[in-house]
Amino acid sequence: MKVLVLGGxxxxxxxxxxxxxxxxxxxxxxxxxxxxxLPAGVRAVSADRALGTSAYDEVRGSxxxxxxxxxxxxxxxxxxxxxxxxxxxxxxxxxxSVYRDQDHVALDESSATVEPIFDGDARSPExxxxxxxxxxxxxxxxxxxRLSVVRPGLIVGAGDPSDRGGYWPMRFVxxxxxxxxxxxASCAAQMIDVRDVAQWIARCNVDALxxxxxxxxxxxxxxxxxxxTRSLLxxxxxxxxxxxxxxxxxxxxxxSGPESLPLWIPTGTGLDGFQRRSNATARAHAxxxxxxGETIAEIVAYERERGFxxxxxxxxxARREGELLVELGAFD
Numbered sequence: 001m002k003v004l005v006l007g008g009x010x011x012x013x014x015x016x017x018x019x020x021x022x023x024x025x026x027x028x029x030x031x032x033x034x035x036x037x038l039p040a041g042v043r044a045v046s047a048d049r050a051l052g053t054s055a056y057d058e059v060r061g062s063x064x065x066x067x068x069x070x071x072x073x074x075x076x077x078x079x080x081x082x083x084x085x086x087x088x089x090x091x092x093x094x095x096x097s098v099y100r101d102q103d104h105v106a107l108d109e110s111s112a113t114v115e116p117i118f119d120g121d122a123r124s125p126e127x128x129x130x131x132x133x134x135x136x137x138x139x140x141x142x143x144x145x146r147l148s149v150v151r152p153g154l155i156v157g158a159g160d161p162s163d164r165g166g167y168w169p170m171r172f173v174x175x176x177x178x179x180x181x182x183x184x185a186s187c188a189a190q191m192i193d194v195r196d197v198a199q200w201i202a203r204c205n206v207d208a209l210x211x212x213x214x215x216x217x218x219x220x221x222x223x224x225x226x227x228x229t230r231s232l233l234x235x236x237x238x239x240x241x242x243x244x245x246x247x248x249x250x251x252x253x254x255x256s257g258p259e260s261l262p263l264w265i266p267t268g269t270g271l272d273g274f275q276r277r278s279n280a281t282a283r284a285h286a287x288x289x290x291x292x293g294e295t296i297a298e299i300v301a302y303e304r305e306r307g308f309x310x311x312x313x314x315x316x317x318a319r320r321e322g323e324l325l326v327e328l329g330a331f332d
Contacts (some may be wrong), residue, residue, distance in 0.1 A: 001024040002206060004059055004087070006049070006079060008067045009037040011159045012093065012152070013069045015198035017042050021037055023202065030059055035091070056082040059137040061320070065205035069093040072122035073134040080142040083240040089208045090288050091148040092139040096214060096277050097129040100149065105188075105276040109151070109212040149203040153216035153277060154263070157194035157295060158302035164262040167315035169296050170277055170303040172230045178330040179230075180253045180321050181242045184265040189224035189263050193295040200287045213282040217289055219275070222263055225292075238252040250324060256314045 003020045007013030008029025012113045015022050018039040020027045027042040034044035047055040049070070056079065066087040070076050076092070084090070098113040107117055116134035120127045139147055156165025204213070230239070244266040253260035254269075278288070309318070316324075325331065 001064045001206065002062070003065045004066045004083070005026045005029045006066065006070060007031060008019045008042060008044075009033070010315075011161060012155060012194055012197060013067070014039060014159065014164065015157075015194045016067055016201050019198040019202040020205070020238070021196070023037065023206070023299070028059060029055070049078065053072055053078045053082050059083070061086065063088045064212070065088040065091065067091045067093065067201060067205065069141075070135065071128065071131050073116075073118045073131060073138060074122075076135040076138050080138060089146055089148070090139065090143045091150060091204050092135060093201065094136050094149055094151045095129070096153045098133045098136065098149045099277075100309055102274045103270045104211045105273045106278050107185055107273055108278040109214055109281055110208055129185060147170055148201075148209050149212040150201055150204065150215050151212065152192065152197050153214070153275070155189040155194050156191045156299065157313050158298050159194065161313065162256055163312045163314040166299050167312065168226060168229055168302050169233060169299045171315070172233045172235040173300055174308045176235060178238040178240050178325050179235070180240050180242060180261070180316065180324055180330075181226055181326070182222070182247060182261050183243050184222040184264060186267055187263075187265055188219050188275040189222040189225040190217050190219050190277065191263070192217040193290055193298070194302045196287070196289050200282060203286065209285060211281070211329050213285070213287070214279050215282055216277050216279045218279065225263075228292060229296055232293050233300070240325055242324070242328060250327075252316070252324070258314070259316055259320050260311070260314050261316065262314045
């Protein structure tokens, strides 16, 4: 199978290239910098998609499948213009962020999406969902019945640039000191291993699946997830819970970002369904999910390689966590 990945050097796009190479497919990756981060065995083509349609000059041949992960509608429009009729199948990787309703639980792919923004700043976090929605619209208009739209939720694993999925495994394996956790009595957690998403995307390409699919993990409680992660890693220290209001009053950010408690979403924020999407459609088409232990082992290896003391994109620093634990009396 001849596959073109528009990307291939970062996290999910790299994992997609790896998934196809594991099948011995002929894989080409169009990237800005072919700097060694690409999987072994792929052909690298260097191009800057910001330059417009000329970026695709070296990949204008025929393709069994094209995979695009872009967020900028301009990039997607140009790729479709040049390559749309040259590909048997097209997979666009969107996001569950496109859903308008993030409050109700167990909603499926038929749920309404946000209004698209075709010409805004796609790099702005505020425009992310609307830009992804615009990209989906462009793909539907151009590809019609030969399109898979894959909407992942929280993706975790080695190479995660957000650091969200790595924080808790790192914290439980770093030492046996007390660990600060949110009370999380009603919080859900729905994460999926990057390798599972990538293998699912490869399946979409190989089987020429069409339609929209939520590529999300099974729903579980955040407290349950943290307890299982702690057990898998053999953490022997105390677990100290703090209520939502207490954490928010002290400037602890929910979900992601520096000095945050990743995956934690306080109740009453209108996001009760954010980590509770239905994955029934993808599961019915044989999307598989590996055991949590395999994902945690991969994450811990990656965290060790990068260093536990590094500056993180998400999670509490050791200093800030210690201050909060002192205030809670964890060391009395």
